[in-house]
Amino acid sequence: MGRRKSTKSPSKESEELEIAGDESPIALVQMTLRQRLSQFSSPLAITGLEKEKKQLYNLIHRTSTTGESNSVLVIGPRGAGKSMLLKIVLSELGAEKDFKQNLLQVHLNGLLQTDDRIALKEITRQLQLENTVGDRVFGSFSENLQFLLDALKSGGQKSKPVLFILDEFDLFAHHRNQTLLYNLFDISQSAQTPVCVIGVTCRLDVMELLEKRVKSRFSHRQIHVFNALSYKDYCTVCRNLLSLSDQFPDKTFAKTWNHHIKELLQDSVVEEVLFRQYNLNKDVRGLQTLLVQPICQLSPVNPILTTSAIVDAFKLIATDSKAAMLHGISILELCLIIAMKHLSDIYEGEPFNFEMVYSEYMKFAKRKSGMQIFEKPVVLKAFEHLMALELIKTIDNGGTRIQKEYRLMSLLIHPTQITDALQKYPNCPTEVKQWATSALA
Numbered sequence: 230m231g232r233r234k235s236t237k238s239p240s241k242e243s244e245e246l247e248i249a250g251d252e253s254p255i256a257l258v259q260m261t262l263r264q265r266l267s268q269f270s271s272p273l274a275i276t277g278l279e280k281e282k283k284q285l286y287n288l289i290h291r292t293s294t295t296g297e298s299n300s301v302l303v304i305g306p307r308g309a310g311k312s313m314l315l316k317i318v319l320s321e322l323g324a325e326k327d328f329k330q331n332l333l334q335v336h337l338n339g340l341l342q343t344d345d346r347i348a349l350k351e352i353t354r355q356l357q358l359e360n361t362v363g364d365r366v367f368g369s370f371s372e373n374l375q376f377l378l379d380a381l382k383s384g385g386q387k388s389k390p391v392l393f394i395l396d397e398f399d400l401f402a403h404h405r406n407q408t409l410l411y412n413l414f415d416i417s418q419s420a421q422t423p424v425c426v427i428g429v430t431c432r433l434d435v436m437e438l439l440e441k442r443v444k445s446r447f448s449h450r451q452i453h454v455f456n457a458l459s460y461k462d463y464c465t466v467c468r469n470l471l472s473l474s475d476q477f478p479d480k481t482f483a484k485t486w487n488h489h490i491k492e493l494l495q496d497s498v499v500e501e502v503l504f505r506q507y508n509l510n511k512d513v514r515g516l517q518t519l520l521v522q523p524i525c526q527l528s529p530v531n532p533i534l535t536t537s538a539i540v541d542a543f544k545l546i547a548t549d550s551k552a553a554m555l556h557g558i559s560i561l562e563l564c565l566i567i568a569m570k571h572l573s574d575i576y577e578g579e580p581f582n583f584e585m586v587y588s589e590y591m592k593f594a595k596r597k598s599g600m601q602i603f604e605k606p607v608v609l610k611a612f613e614h615l616m617a618l619e620l621i622k623t624i625d626n627g628g629t630r631i632q633k634e635y636r637l638m639s640l641l642i643h644p645t646q647i648t649d650a651l652q653k654y655p656n657c658p659t660e661v662k663q664w665a666t667s668a669l670a
């Protein structure tokens with residue numbers, strides 16, 4: 230399986246080349262799938278966002294071919310696929326003839342370019358105009374930006390279209406006077422240089438953040454990206470994530486692997502896990518997290534993805550850490566938790582203090598002759614330990630100077646978590662179990 234030259238799209242080719250150094254097919258599979266999950270390789274087919282993709286495609290295409298200026302905001306929650314949408318549109322456009330030479334791209338991110346001066350430096354760097362600018366001093370920001378755009382004009386004074394992508398767009402609105410946004414939108418309105426400004430943000434109220442003069446220069450075009458994957462689409466995304474593309478060097482292996490993935494995803498246990506994960510979280514990032522562990526476990530000794538690996542990974546990510554913590558506490562601490570559960574049943578979730586818990590615990594301990602009765606300071610220590618574990622917390626955040634026995638507390642675990650934890654608690658005394666499940670003590 231040597232290094233091959235692909236004639237297909239550049240993105241696919243890079244995926245192949247990146248993995249072509251290794252010899253074992255399973256190592257290649259693992260590396261390909263891991264790169265995919267970590268978004269290191271270019272994204273796969275998009276599922277369910279065709280309309281949005283078309284809109285974005287047309288907009289950028291118009292700038293690159295007809296020199297039309299545009300501005301648009303891509304808005305949607307985290308992980309909805311905004312960046313992926315852009316990447317796919319750009320890679321599709323990139324495959325078209327002339328696109329690369331015609332349209333220049335500038336990628337900015339609000340987390341990196343924290344003020345307009347840094348942003349301008351980055352624009353200069355990405356347009357490769359550092360030498361042209363040299364030691365020149367500019368009177369204003371707009372003069373500087375205009376100089377950069379003019380410098381791109383070719384011999385015939387024809388302006389080159391520039392695509393500006395502003396990720397975490399809302400952060401740029403916090404820059405002083407919103408100078409960068411003002412200038413970019415201003416250029417996109419005037420007919421001087423064709424620019425396409427694309428802001429990507431997860432803030433729905435982003436328009437409220439813009440100053441009046443900036444808002445009036447923006448085209449008010451918005452593309453909303455929401456994760457509305459149906460369960461069927463979700464399964465398709467999962468299959469796409471796990472299947473090998475036809476660019477995989479070993480074609481026969483890829484065919485066998487893809488067949489195996491198809492069968493695996495038809496397994497009723499895997500289907501159930503996927504359905505539960507989908508109901509918990511429809512986000513594709515959640516699905517990627519679920520698949521990371523099974524993929525990382527692939528090795529020459531363990532060359533296929535198994536149902537049990539997927540079930541184990543699901544158990545791991547669905548673990549309730551609070552309930553798991555309950556397994557590690559002492560019997561006395563467990564008794565206190567049960568006492569608190571009873572108190573919240575009696576007082577309908579009202580806060581309680583240590584004295585109330587102590588008296589509830591004593592009522593139970595005295596009733597059961599076999600139970601070891603602890604001294605009050607010991608019980609108080611156990612109570613404080615529960616506080617340190619954040620299973621209970623003070624409702625006044627420790628601000629007031631009330632004696633600790635009388636401080637009002639609230640329970641941070643749900644009664645069902647307590648009942649579940651008791652089922653699994655190692656060697657839990659029967660009386661304690663009965664006390665927990667009994668009606669009000």
Ligand SMILES: Nc1ncnc2c1ncn2[C@@H]1O[C@H](COP(=O)(O)OP(=O)(O)OP(=O)(O)O)[C@@H](O)[C@H]1O
Nearest residue numbers: 272275276307308309310311312313431466513514
């Ligand atoms: N509809 C979809 N089809 C296929 N994959 C998807 C879809 N939506 C999201 N994903 C995947 O989910 C992951 C997160 O998507 P992406 O990074 O594009 O989200 P985002 O909206 O840009 O999030 P953020 O606001 O955090 O930047 C990516 O790996 C992407 O491939």
